[in-house]
Amino acid sequence: MTTRADRPAQLAGGSVAPCRLARPTGTFAMVAADQRDSLRTMMAERAGVPGDRVPDDDLTEFKLAVARTLGPYASALLIDRHYGYHRLVAEQVLPASCAPILAVDALDQKPGQPVEDTSLDPDIDPAAAAADGTHGLKLLVIWRRDDRRDERVALAARFVDLCRAAGLASVLEPVARPTPAEEAAGTFRLNDAIVEAARELAPLRPSLYKGQVPDGGTGPLTRLTAACERIDAVVDVPWVVLSQGVAPADFPTAVEAACRAGASGFLAGRALWTDALTGDRDAALRGPGTDRLRGLGEIVDAHGRPWWQAPAAAAVTA
Numbered sequence: 548m549t550t551r552a553d554r555p556a557q558l559a560g561g562s563v564a565p566c567r568l569a570r571p572t573g574t575f576a577m578v579a580a581d582q583r584d585s586l587r588t589m590m591a592e593r594a595g596v597p598g599d600r601v602p603d604d605d606l607t608e609f610k611l612a613v614a615r616t617l618g619p620y621a622s623a624l625l626i627d628r629h630y631g632y633h634r635l636v637a638e639q640v641l642p643a644s645c646a647p648i649l650a651v652d653a654l655d656q657k658p659g660q661p662v663e664d665t666s667l668d669p670d671i672d673p674a675a676a677a678a679d680g681t682h683g684l685k686l687l688v689i690w691r692r693d694d695r696r697d698e699r700v701a702l703a704a705r706f707v708d709l710c711r712a713a714g715l716a717s718v719l720e721p722v723a724r725p726t727p728a729e730e731a732a733g734t735f736r737l738n739d740a741i742v743e744a745a746r747e748l749a750p751l752r753p754s755l756y757k758g759q760v761p762d763g764g765t766g767p768l769t770r771l772t773a774a775c776e777r778i779d780a781v782v783d784v785p786w787v788v789l790s791q792g793v794a795p796a797d798f799p800t801a802v803e804a805a806c807r808a809g810a811s812g813f814l815a816g817r818a819l820w821t822d823a824l825t826g827d828r829d830a831a832l833r834g835p836g837t838d839r840l841r842g843l844g845e846i847v848d849a850h851g852r853p854w855w856q857a858p859a860a861a862a863v864t865a
Contacts, residue, residue, distance in 0.1 A: 551681040551759070552703060558784060560860045562707060562753035563717045565785055565854055567625040567646045567682040568755065575746025575755070575787050575812030576844040577623040578819060580610040583630065593825045599657050603641050606630040609828065611640060613820050616832035618645040620840045625718075625814060627684055628671060640724055646682040648718060651706070654687070664689050667706060672756045673713035683754065684709070684814030690721045690744040692729070704751050718853075719753035720789065721745070738762065743779045744756035749782040752859060756786040757814050764801035771804035779809030785854035790815035795822075795839065806850035808859065811857070813843060 551855035569575055582589075585596075586606055591598040610631040614624055623646040626632045632649055634640070641647060650673045655664040666688050670751055675685060686706040688699050703719055710717035721744040725735035738761040749756050761774035778786070788805045789812065790798050806812070818840050823831035854860060 551664065558754060561750045561857065562711055562754045563714060563716045564860065565683065565754040567767035568648065568716055569854055570622045570848065572848045573811065573855055574847040575622055575814065576840065576847055577625065577814040578613065578617050578621045578629070578810065578840065579625045579684065579789070579814050579816035580613045581625045581832050582816060583627060583654060584656050585656055589824055589859050597691050601779055603630060608635065608865060611635065612828060614640045617827065617836055617840055618642055620837060620844065621645050623648050625682065637642035642832040647680065648683040649676050649681050650683045652687040662687065664691060667702065671714060673709050677715055679714065685718040685720060686738050688721045688748065690723045691726050693726050700747060702750050707753050709753050709771065716754035716758055718755045719748060719751070720757040721748050722759060725772060738774050742781060745778050748780040749784060754784070756782050756784050757789055758786055760788050760793050760801040760805065764797040765858065768800055768804050771801060771806045775805045783858035785811045785857040785860065787812045787814050790818035793818060799843060799846060803850055806847055809852050811851045811854050812847040
C-alpha cells in the first residue's frame with residue numbers, strides 16, 4: 548500500500564506537501580475548531596444569553612473536547628491560539644495520527660457578525676509552531692470584487708512564503724463575499740465568485756486550497772459535481788471543501804460531489820460538532836459527531852483524489 552512517506556515532500560513551485568495532514572489514502576478528513584467570536588455567538592444563542600456572558604474558558608473547553616473525541620478519527624485538526632492551541636500542545640491532546648494545524652489569521656469581526664476582513668496574526672511565530680509539532684498553518688482570506696484584490700493576493704502570497712520558510716504546509720481558505728453594491732443590486736452569484744477567487748488565488752500554490760461548496764451544498768449530486776468541476780478546472784493543487792453555510796445533513800453529498808470532481812476531502816467544523824453545542828456535549832461528540840466524521844472519511848476514501856495526484860503534485864514526479 549502507498550504511504551505518505553512514498554510521496555514527494557514538495558509540490559510544484561516549492562510549497563510543502565500536505566502529506567502530514569492526510570490519511571494514508573492521500574485524502575483529507577480534517578476537523579475545524581478555529582472559530583472564535585462566531586463560536587461564542589452560537590454558544591450564546593443556544594444558551595439564550597448575551598454573547599458577553601459566554602466566557603473564554605467555555606470556548607477553550609469546547610474545542611479541547613472536540614479534539615479529544617474527534618481527533619482519533621481525523622487526519623488533522625485546526626485550532627486557533629486564542630482558545631485552546633497552547634493547551635492542545637502542552638497536554639498532547641491529539642493522537643499521532645491527527646496533525647495539528649494552527650490558524651494564523653487575525654479576524655476583523657464585530658460580535659455576532661461575520662468576519663469582514665483578515666490579516667496575518669503578528670503574534671504567531673511559524674518556526675515556534677513547527678517546533679511545537681504543528682504541521683500546517685491556515686489563513687482565511689475574505690475575497691470580494693473590490694479595489695483591494697491585489698492587496699489580498701499579496702497577503703496570501705506572503706502567507707504561503709512564510710509557511711514554506713518554516714517547513715509547514717500552507718492551507719489557504721478564500722471565502723467569497725459580495726461587495727455592498729452587489730448585495731444591494733442582487734447581482735452576486737456565489738458559484739461564479741468561488742471560481743473567480745480560485746482562479747486568482749490558487750496559482751500562489753498553497754499546499755492545500757480550502758474552498759466553499761457551490762450552491763450551499765444543496766441540490767442533486769450530479770448538479771453539485773458539475774459545479775465543483777468548475778473549481779477543479781482552475782485549481783492545480785490539492786483542494787478540500789469547508790462546511791460553512793452547508794447544513795450538516797447536506798454535507799456528505801456536498802463532500803462526495805466535490806471529491807467526484809477532483810477534491811481530496813474536507814476541513815469542516817459546524818457540520819460535525821454543531822449538535823454538541825446543546826444538551827450533553829460529550830455524548831453528542833461521541834455519537835453523532837463521531838458517526839458523521841467516520842462516514843465522511845469513508846466518502847473521501849471512496850471518491851477523493853489522493854493529494855499526490857493533483858496536477859501540481861504530479862508535476863514533481865513527472
